[in-house]
Amino acid sequence: xxxxxxxxxxxxxxxxxxxxxxxxxxxxxxxxxxxxxxxxxxxxxxxxxxxxxxxxxxxxxxxxxxxxxxxxxxxxxxxxxxxxxxxxxxxxxxxxxxxxxxxxxxxxxxxxx
Amino acid sequence: xxxxxxxxxxxxxxxxxxxxxxxxxxxxxxxxxxxxxxxxxxxxxxxxxxxxxxxxxxxxxxxxxxxxxxxxxxxxxxxxxxxxxxxxxxxxxxxxxxxxxxxxxxxxxxxxxxx
Numbered sequence: 001x002x003x004x005x006x007x008x009x010x011x012x013x014x015x016x017x018x019x020x021x022x023x024x025x026x027x028x029x030x031x032x033x034x035x036x037x038x039x040x041x042x043x044x045x046x047x048x049x050x051x052x053x054x055x056x057x058x059x060x061x062x063x064x065x066x067x068x069x070x071x072x073x074x075x076x077x078x079x080x081x082x083x084x085x086x087x088x089x090x091x092x093x094x095x096x097x098x099x100x101x102x103x104x105x106x107x108x109x110x111x112x113x
Numbered sequence: 114x115x116x117x118x119x120x121x122x123x124x125x126x127x128x129x130x131x132x133x134x135x136x137x138x139x140x141x142x143x144x145x146x147x148x149x150x151x152x153x154x155x156x157x158x159x160x161x162x163x164x165x166x167x168x169x170x171x172x173x174x175x176x177x178x179x180x181x182x183x184x185x186x187x188x189x190x191x192x193x194x195x196x197x198x199x200x201x202x203x204x205x206x207x208x209x210x211x212x213x214x215x216x217x218x219x220x221x222x223x224x225x226x227x228x
Contacts, residue, residue: 009156033216040122042204042218043158058215090158098208099146099165102216104158 003027004105006091012111019078021108023091031094032074033102034058034066036087043090049074081112117207119219126195127227134190134222136205142166144210147181147188152202152221164188195226 007022023032031050035043035058045058047066055066063085067075078085088109092102116139126132138147149161162172164181172179176193192199205219 040220042117042119042220043206043216044218045215048215088156092158098210098215099163101148101160101163103160104150107156109156 004091004093004103006089006105006108008108009106010109010111012113013078013081014113015082017078017081017112019081019110019112021076021078021089021091021110023074023076023105025072025074025093025103027093027095027103028071029093029095029103030071031096031102032068033092033094034064034074034076035090035092036060037090037107038087046076083112086110086112117205117217117219119203119205119222121222122220123223123225125225125227128196129194130226132192132195132199132224132226134192134203134205134224136188136190136219138186138188138205138207140186140207140209142209146208148206148208148216149179149188149190150204150206152204154201158204161190192224195224197226197228200224200226 003026005024013019033048034046037043044060046064049055049068065077088107090107091105094102118137145166147164150158152158178191180189202221202223204221206216208216
């Protein structure tokens with residue numbers, strides 16, 4: 001089974017802080033994704049990566065950046081956290097092309113105070 | 114542009130009732146893939162099924178069944194004889210060949226099964 005591990009289930013930070021959310025996968029998948037989930041909006045793609053050191057903007061990249069220095073790890077960075085970034089963040093991986101399913105971690109519920 | 118609509122926000126049923134979740138999608142692409150995911154209270158999205166645009170066969174897996182109709186751009190999901198463990202948020206999602214296969218999700222339908 002694919003294992004996607006997100007470093008924290010719950011996280012509380014303050015406005016203006018730099019926040020790091022970590023995601024690690026154990027199945028050597030090329031593709032990794034970061035989403036945020038908000039009630040009534042489903043999941044929205046923030047950033048994704050097809051390979052090490054490669055990244056592509058998703059639908060809502062503003063206020064976020066990512067880092068992928070190793071294949072198994074994909075980090076989401078909130079450069080200066082704001083209250084409107086309070087959300088559930090989900091990491092996913094995918095092997096191969098887009099006809100394959102994505103595999104998700106348990107999510108990180110982030111609160112910005 | 115791609116779009117997935119799950120018009121039902123919440124559905125509540127009593128155990129053993131059947132429940133059908135609607136999913137309507139929009140795409141101009143001829144090659145696309147549709148997915149259903151389940152998100153139980155624990156939070157992790159679990160992949161349930163994938164259907165490609167060239168395969169309109171309906172599928173049954175245990176108590177789950179899916180009805181794909183290209184003519185109406187719908188990919189509906191039915192849980193037969195629901196159980197309390199089916200309580201979750203269910204998401205329909207679309208990926209298109211012309212959009213680098215990025216997944217677009219519907220807003221989700223929350224299913225509550227009461228004992």
